[in-house]
Amino acid sequence: MKTLNEKLFNAIKNFKGLEKIMDCDFFIFSRDGIIVYKNLSDEIRSGQELGALSGGLCQAAVQLATMYKLDGAEDFRLDFSSSNNGLFILPIPVKDHEYFLINLYRNHMNPGMNKIVFRSLVNHLVDHKEIFETKLKEEFLFNDIKDHEIDQLFKEVRL
Amino acid sequence: MSFVNYISKEINCKIVYYGPGLGGKTTNIQYIYKKTSGDHKGQVISLNSDNERTLFFDFLPLNLGEIRGFKTRFHLYTVPGQVFYEASRKLVLRGVDGLIFVADSQVEKLEENLKSLASLEANLAEQGYDINTIPLVMQWNKRDLSNVMSEEDMNEKLNKWNVPSFSSVAISGEGVFETLKAVSKQVLMNIKGGAINENSTSP
Numbered sequence: 206m207k208t209l210n211e212k213l214f215n216a217i218k219n220f221k222g223l224e225k226i227m228d229c230d231f232f233i234f235s236r237d238g239i240i241v242y243k244n245l246s247d248e249i250r251s252g253q254e255l256g257a258l259s260g261g262l263c264q265a266a267v268q269l270a271t272m273y274k275l276d277g278a279e280d281f282r283l284d285f286s287s288s289n290n291g292l293f294i295l296p297i298p299v300k301d302h303e304y305f306l307i308n309l310y311r312n313h314m315n316p317g318m319n320k321i322v323f324r325s326l327v328n329h330l331v332d333h334k335e336i337f338e339t340k341l342k343e344e345f346l347f348n349d350i351k352d353h354e355i356d357q358l359f360k361e362v363r364l
Numbered sequence: 365m366s367f368v369n370y371i372s373k374e375i376n377c378k379i380v381y382y383g384p385g386l387g388g389k390t391t392n393i394q395y396i397y398k399k400t401s402g403d404h405k406g407q408v409i410s411l412n413s414d415n416e417r418t419l420f421f422d423f424l425p426l427n428l429g430e431i432r433g434f435k436t437r438f439h440l441y442t443v444p445g446q447v448f449y450e451a452s453r454k455l456v457l458r459g460v461d462g463l464i465f466v467a468d469s470q471v472e473k474l475e476e477n478l479k480s481l482a483s484l485e486a487n488l489a490e491q492g493y494d495i496n497t498i499p500l501v502m503q504w505n506k507r508d509l510s511n512v513m514s515e516e517d518m519n520e521k522l523n524k525w526n527v528p529s530f531s532s533v534a535i536s537g538e539g540v541f542e543t544l545k546a547v548s549k550q551v552l553m554n555i556k557g558g559a560i561n562e563n564s565t566s567p
Binding site for chain 1: 365367368369371372375376378399400401404405406407409411420421423425426427428429430431432434436437439441451452454455456458459541544545548549552553554555556
């Protein structure tokens, strides 16, 4: 049984424009801000903060557009950039628009070309939308957690 | 919504601190950040105004230890407390797994506490949550001040669900971790139907 991350890795590996994007910084995240796939250079902070900010940004943008009564806001792209630096967010229109792709770039000669390639990647992922299908478990994961287990959980992190 | 990866044995959960403006939500997060060892926390992200009032949210990722073989990550968020940020509060509440309601114990803040609680109840209902069943704890903050309501009165006026409540002085840290641990236990015991196998690890 493959994880979503593994399924995305395989799907992206089979993407025809792969060589054009593997030097790019991008990741795929859920609307809740969980990063589910990432291709980021080492110098970038690869923590959960990126996901949280990206998720918040997308949710706020969709909400703003919806309040302004713009139809189809959930399919909008989000572009925050100068001529050669910036970030670009694309919705992945699967599973009730749960997922997004973000490309971050710096000193890029032709960001427009990147956008075309990433749009193509999103289309490729939509063609394999079964990747995003998840099974839900109905039973509780834990029964009867004891207080000492919670204490132990936090004991390891507190100064 | 909690994310469970059964293969890598990881859990991701979202906890939101809710409450009226200047009640101590951000102070809670800041204290937790200060008292958590470096390996187990990310950076605090604060989207706030010039006078440090929360504008959109604060965020702190906590990588806790293992519980029954599962690595546990909590994503802590606060909402803006000021009345006119209702739209932002709704966004931050999406996907919530557990809630901490931070009430300001001062007598003159009762009305604001009640309004904030009513807003929480309405926003949860709008998103399909039931406040009677979602993991929830109450925190009666600012207990160090002189003009505070008794804890009995706080419970009577604000805790109609009889969920666990904790007194706190967030600025000194008193009650902060106790509150977080209580909601964490509820959240972990409530995990079911989470999406399987969605988590972030580089291949």
